[in-house]
Amino acid sequence: MSIDAAVAHLLATDPRFAVEPVRIRGVDYTAFSNIPPHTRALLERAAEVQSANGDPFLVFGEERYTYEEFCRHINVLSGVLSSRFGVEKGQPVAIAMRNCPELLMLMMAITSMGAVAVFLNAWWTTEELDYAIQDSAARIVFADGLRSERLAPLVDQLDLAVIGVRDADSTGPLSFSGLMNGAQPFDETVEIDTDDDMAIMYSSGTTGQPKGVVQTHRGAMNAVYTWLMQAEIAALVEPPEPDAPAPLRPSFLVVTPLFHVTATHPVFLLGIAAGAKLVVMEKWDADHAVELIEREQITRLVGVPTQSADLMVAAARMNTSLNSLTFIGAGGAKRPAAQVPDLVARFPGAQIATGWGMTETNANGIGLVGREYHDRPNVAGRLYPPVQELRFLDDAGNQVSPGTVGEITVKSPCNMRCYLNKPEATAEVMQDGWLRTGDLGSIDEFGVVTISDRKKNIVIRGGENIACLDVEGAVHRHPAVAEACAFAVPDDRLGEVVGVGVVLKPGATLEPEALQRFLGDHIARFKIPEHIWLLEGTLPRGTTDKLDRRALRSMCLNKQAEGPEFT
Structure with missing residues (x-):
């Protein structure tokens, strides 16, 4: 069955996934009509499937x-x-x-x-x-x-x-x-x-x-049921073999921080609705993750790409293929394409997947899984049906043609209500129900999206979003600093880390290590620049006299290639 046929079949035959037009805060959307309206109803509705699947529901260490x-x-x-x-x-x-x-x-x-x-x-x-x-x-x-x-x-x-x-x-x-x-x-x-x-x-x-x-409750619940529906779609598109063994109970390993949407929504809330067992790690440790996967027969792991890479190394060292795993997804940051064939080889029983979503979308968004992702590891995936819409816009807000790069813009009941206490920032990204994501990409004739760049000045370090201006604001608090500009530096393990170019005030001296120690009192450790370039004169600027972040980044990375004395 094709994906479109599977979606149509489920919409017509499965009451869980029935949809209806709704009007939310003056905007028309398509939303699920029979799902739990809020988290309390989700807990109540899941009781039957959770009881049927057995105990325990939640595991944390020996608890x-x-x-x-x-x-x-x-x-x-x-x-x-x-x-x-x-x-x-x-x-x-x-x-x-x-x-x-x-x-x-x-x-x-x-x-x-x-x-x-x-x-x-x-x-x-x-x-x-x-x-x-x-x-x-x-x-x-x-x-x-x-x-x-x-x-x-x-x-x-x-x-x-x-x-x-x-x-x-x-x-x-x-x-x-x-x-x-x-x-x-x-x-x-x-x-x-x-x-x-x-x-x-x-x-x-x-x-x-x-x-x-x-x-909102509606946003989260529509995201949860979107993911539930994707599992049903996958079973129709690629049905299991008739003689396949009975599947294990769904068991999800929580490996990312629960103050982020990647852990709370497509793992925790989805796990409740799916009747899954949830095994929570206090913090990431690859060797311990291998032990938990084997002991608890974990079937699903969704983490940042760094964790997938760490898991491969640990599983190889511990000589195990973790056969219970049926799904290894990536969220929070884009998985390096070179990692995909290695994951397929190390974990042959697992479907390797990629996903893109935002806190602003309750983590709902785009994804791709299995052979199609193996064959095209650079893409972000398809829009998850059935309650989302997708456009690609130019700087003037006009829709661009397929294949042309534009800003990824999504509309669904999963979108946030607003940015708290920030009406101007809300109005900038939310227009008639459409969320302008700040990510640039294009869509091909098969509906597959490729993300090419970010309009926003963000460093994604191991799944953590770091605002460059946040880092710069902290650096500027040091009395020796005249100018500072932060940017992303490629990192083999974390994808990106923070780098910063700094110009000191006349006559001032400052060692990079001293600046890092100073920043520890003002910003979280993961935001502290791992690469600091102390530069003379002024930082590069464009024709409007704004700091040219791209030019500075290129200059500093070229200096780094010349030798470690520049950082």
Whole structure:
């Protein structure tokens, strides 16, 4: 069956994937009509398939939770938020921690009572946390040890209630276990509209401060059911052999940070709906990932390309092909084309896939899997049906012809509601329901998209988006710096890392290592430039006297090729 025929068949025969025209905030869309309207309904609807698939539902180290236990914790947490803190519908509640079960429980407890989950990047400094907390207006923060330490200077200033989780449980006046002990489940019925706000996730943009992406329940649920439908499409396009063994229970390994959409949506939320077991890693370790995949019979892994590469090396060293894996996807950054045949050879039983999505699209977007991707590893994939539309626009907003490079622009109910407190930035990218992504690409006669460049000044380091202006703003805080311009430097393992060209003030001296140490107090470690060029005179500029980032990058990389003394 062709892809188009499979889509038409499912739309006509499977009620889960029925669609209808809807009007959202004055704009007409196509959306799923029979899906859960919000996260609380998702938990309720998934109970049957989760029970049928067996226990456990959630694994973290030696901890194992049934689905019933997981939902019970969620209900008690909602009760704590309501009775202890007076949290009401629409109120922001922040989460700042590494991957752990409490993060997932909090996400669902907050959103299923109609409040808004605010995800804070666990790598942020105190300054960065300060910005996001003030921007989101969250005054309740659940945080683990290191995040609690970073939040400590803000508690009195912002009148925060910080609840210690895991290694912070016994270090402050409010502890997670203390609040949960003896607490009663949430017993209220809060009416949640499908277009109510669900979460705020911060995404780096071209401005110096991160943007709070406001996601709705409808956006997230439409993304989840889009991915569920892709699995059904794949089974119709390439049906399993009649004598194929019964498939393993779906088991997903969570390997990327849960404050990012790649982990929360196409892994966690999809895992709930698919009846999957979820195995959570606190942090990435390739050898441990191999052990978990074998022990828990993991079937699906979605991570940044660096993690796929690390997994290959570890599996080869440990002499295993990880036969339970049936799907290895990439998100957060583009996988190097040269990695694809190596993955196919190392993991012959797994479908190797690529995907493109954004925090602004609830991670929904474009993808390609299997043989077609093996044959064309440089492409981004096809638009996932059936609720998305796709255009390619020139700088004036006109649609370009197929095969011509334009800005990738998508329309779907999965798109964000807005950038929090940034109406001008919202208006710049959201026009009549269409989201201008800032990525440049083209589409061929087969509907396959190739991404060629970025309009935005972003460095994607191992899946982390880093705004060049964010880095430059921090570098300029050093009293010896006169000018600074950041850019992407190719890296074999991480894809890209941050480089910066710096001109010092007359008579000033500064060693690159000293600048890196200085930056550690102002920006997260992953944003700190790994390559620093100290230049004389002025940085290159274009005809309008703006800094010429591309020219500087080319100049610095040429210097790097001449010898290490230039960095």
